[in-house]
Amino acid sequence: MHNEKSNQFLVELQPIGRRIQISGNKSLLEAAQLAGVDITSICGGIGICGGCKIQLIHGELSPYTLEEQDTFTEQDIQNGFRLACQAYPQSDVIINIPPESLTTPQRLQLEGHQTEIPVEPTIRTIPLEIPAPSINDLRADFTRLKDALATTVPALEVEYPLLTTASPIFRDADWNIKAILNSNRLISILPSQTPTIVAGIAVDIGTTKVAAYLVNLENGMTLAQGGIMNPQIAFGEDVISRISYVMSHSEAVETNGMRIMQERIVEGLNKLIQTMLDEVHQKNPDHIEIVDAVIVGNTAMHHLFAGFPVHQLGMAPYVPAVSEATLIPAREIGLQIARGGLVFLPPNIAGYVGADHVAMLLATLFQYKNELAYSNKTVVTLDIGTNTEISLLHNRQIYSCSTASGPAFEGAHIQFGMRAAPGAIERVQISKEGKIHYKTIADQPAVGICGSGILDVIAEMYYANILDEKGAILNHHPRVRKPDRYPEFVLVSEDQTGHNQAVVITRRDVNEIQLAKGAIRAGIEILLKEAGIQVQDIDELIVAGAFGTYIDVRNAMRIGMFPNLPLEKVHQVGNAAGTGARYMLLSQFYRDLANKIAKEVHYVELSNHPKFTEEFSKSLFFPKKDLP
């Protein structure tokens, strides 16, 4: 909020997620520097180098300077581009820092455990030698193609763009072509002579991060992988704020929120695809024809990508517009793959248990030996985020729920919270002697603290008796101070940070983590109850997703977020949703399985569950200190 008296403004730096309060006589470049965010500035802030280009998303800035007028086109100015060194806040503002203006790239989650699965993709490539037309054979171009495919594809359907483009290809290729089909739908035609890699992309669209894989559909190899921040962040950090943005921009065509969201993510993906193609082409000059795409995401990301309405996701009872698996022509949404290509969107389970969770279940709950089978184990699998999706497999039944764990682990609502970017504290230890050890990403001076660091510091404070079991900060530690009467724990002192401010943990921060971990634990407990089993029945706990990969599992148990389990039962599997998406790209069998899972899952709605409030209250406190 804007504080009138002190003429202080809140500057929110996206997509990093860092916020800083500064006075109106500080430029945005200074604000970023104070917040420890490294924006490129070669000329030292005199408006010449153009390196500190940023984009105003919300709020008011000082008028454009002459230097800026020289730098930007009319189009740029319409889009709110500024030089950070020339612009001063005149209200609370949100600004977006494009990747090229950041000196160090952000850390993105890409790796996922890859199991070997057989390559049996939905896509078929069929080489054909078709007789050319002659005075004695006057069949139309597509009739001769259909006749040539008659035995292999009896019910051929042709995607419209093929009808408009194939005739010259047939002739240029002397009627020696490869027909590429998605089931019985013709999606691409290539000259047989041109060396070509037939490829597909698997994408996991997270609310914050997007991970993509370019995969060779003939041998299953991942040719390239890449990641970007979700460009929709500029319109809201979390699902709810993006839905609100759409709801409040529903009228005009040009500024329609739905359309903007949809265009931004597709634009981002198109760029990412191009980057991956360029990378492969540095080693291999063959033409790469991207003929397929599998896109997963939570239900809101799924809808915003596909252009499906999200209003009803923002209002009780929070139902999706579309939950069944959907094939959408890539051209309908502007995704730049083969002109006839079809995008596969796996099913959603519920408004807050999306296709990404289905993909994760595919990658975690099944074992591929000679044939695919449900794991015989009892498995809890979860992906922690603003909403944490949890599933329990027991006796070949799957129980799933979503729990509102809030954005604390993404750095929001935490005073010094930030995303996993350079300068973020990601690991904390407090020794028996009370000495504090911490590690920052890229070993930069501490700027703030990211999810895994917050989890660590709370667990370590509790086990070092700086917190009691209710979450109160106790006074006896030398690093606890009491400004404004409320005790806070100094994790990094002023002189050690990147911005001359101490990084502290407040009672409110602790409380946010209690709410988050309590919600997750309550979700697990409810699912166990639904299946009629106990914690000790769990054979395996699988933690997926970006945050889950970096956390210290023991600390998660120490604060009670996870039940106490032998550490060997816990597996951190990285981007399992991305892995599941790749499986669906490489195997029609996994697409069918996704449909089966989504239909058969026992979805447990927590918001009206009779036991949820009780479990949640119980889970808020910290458990007994019985872990090493």
Added chain:
Amino acid sequence: MHNEKSNQFLVELQPIGRRIQISGNKSLLEAAQLAGVDITSICGGIGICGGCKIQLIHGELSPYTLEEQDTFTEQDIQNGFRLACQAYPQSDVIINIPPESLTTPQRLQLEGHQTEIPVEPTIRTIPLEIPAPSINDLRADFTRLKDALATTVPALEVEYPLLTTASPIFRDADWNIKAILNSNRLISILPSQTPTIVAGIAVDIGTTKVAAYLVNLENGMTLAQGGIMNPQIAFGEDVISRISYVMSHSEAVETNGMRIMQERIVEGLNKLIQTMLDEVHQKNPDHIEIVDAVIVGNTAMHHLFAGFPVHQLGMAPYVPAVSEATLIPAREIGLQIARGGLVFLPPNIAGYVGADHVAMLLATLFQYKNELAYSNKTVVTLDIGTNTEISLLHNRQIYSCSTASGPAFEGAHIQFGMRAAPGAIERVQISKEGKIHYKTIADQPAVGICGSGILDVIAEMYYANILDEKGAILNHHPRVRKPDRYPEFVLVSEDQTGHNQAVVITRRDVNEIQLAKGAIRAGIEILLKEAGIQVQDIDELIVAGAFGTYIDVRNAMRIGMFPNLPLEKVHQVGNAAGTGARYMLLSQFYRDLANKIAKEVHYVELSNHPKFTEEFSKSLFFPKKDLP
């Protein structure tokens, strides 16, 4: 051609089709007036009223005047708009006269014989009351729709735009909706409360003229009908010149000939649809949802509308890209009907026997009594144009061919030829005493002569012994004169015409008609031979299409274009292609029948037919004068 010596230029006036040679010191307005084409000019040619707006298609004109700069926007100027009174030719030019600049609208062919057929359209309208979502019923919007349709439409498919738009409609309508399906594809959703007429359009795209019908799909009534000139005329009068245009504009995106052709015809149709809707709404305020479209045209028009490549139609062996019946989402081509609507394109038979001929066969060769059956008669059915498509039904077999009759009957290659516009001579009689009677369209002073008039005058000249059987103009008639040593027949003298020039018939004109009628007659004879029958076996001769409606059938027999048949065996049925299109709009049965016909037809290729040259030579001369 531009004649350097006399500084004379050829001005071609489109879409009328009239050409005139004028000197460079005459304005385009004067040129049009001299040619008898009435362009609006309120200010009398001083560049003030803006009524004489025309568009330069080809060639060079004098620079823009100040008056024009005041009249036109930059956009207009880029598009080549001029004031006819201000612009002077500086080369041979082609100009397009927009309808609003013509004082009298052109005559368009719309009427077609309408037989009663049962209304069993492909489109289904299914009213539904769907349970609203609640905390106890969390199904996604489209899952609940699918469940509600489960018994009627087990294999529901949903067109993409419905997925992006239906959710708010469901809620605004309190889940009381009408689902509109094309077979099993959901193409529209309407609130049950809103009074709505579910309609479709049937369109016959001719090379010159476009006729459209707006039809109520619930009761089969034609709500409105309308016609426009085919806007592609600006890029070539006939099929071949349009294909050439596309072939010579194949590179750049903005000026891509295919794209321009496709956009122009769809734009024209969209306007025509709007005009018809406005007409209906003057009487009935109910919402009209156009959910279906059936478009017929010759193969080239079919391809240019759908965006299919036409290069191969312009080169031997002249095969279509697509000949089977095709369903194209209207949104893929920009046709403004219901967002999920699908356009049905009936099959083509060959490169020069198109879907319009199939539609015509549907409307002429079948009898609808209790059930549909092939006519038991032996029927010749034809549509005369630049290419004349002819079919022969005999013994339940259909033989079809296309014959290159040339554009003479459309007024091209005839010195005073023009289309059927006001001032065109459409009827001619020469009495026994040698006196000439003629009638012009709209009873305007004679400007030129259109197809039916040319046919008449040739037949009358022959029977009045002004022509011999080889087509030579004989000298003994007082109206025959010999400028430049070649005799010509003065049909209308200078003082009687609209442009102070006599309308004459030259030896070349006669020759053009001989070529045209010879080609048609040869086509008929070849089909008879293929079926192994004689002229006297013909039970019925059906003449369809615009030109066929207006001709004097007896004169067509007198010059040998048609075989001698009792007049009662000849039927002129108007726009039978449009009627067939309406049948396919109103009955899935007729769509299936179209597919059946297109597959079963015996297509006879004349270009390499062993007997064609012989038949054609025989048919060039005029037959014995044995008709009254």
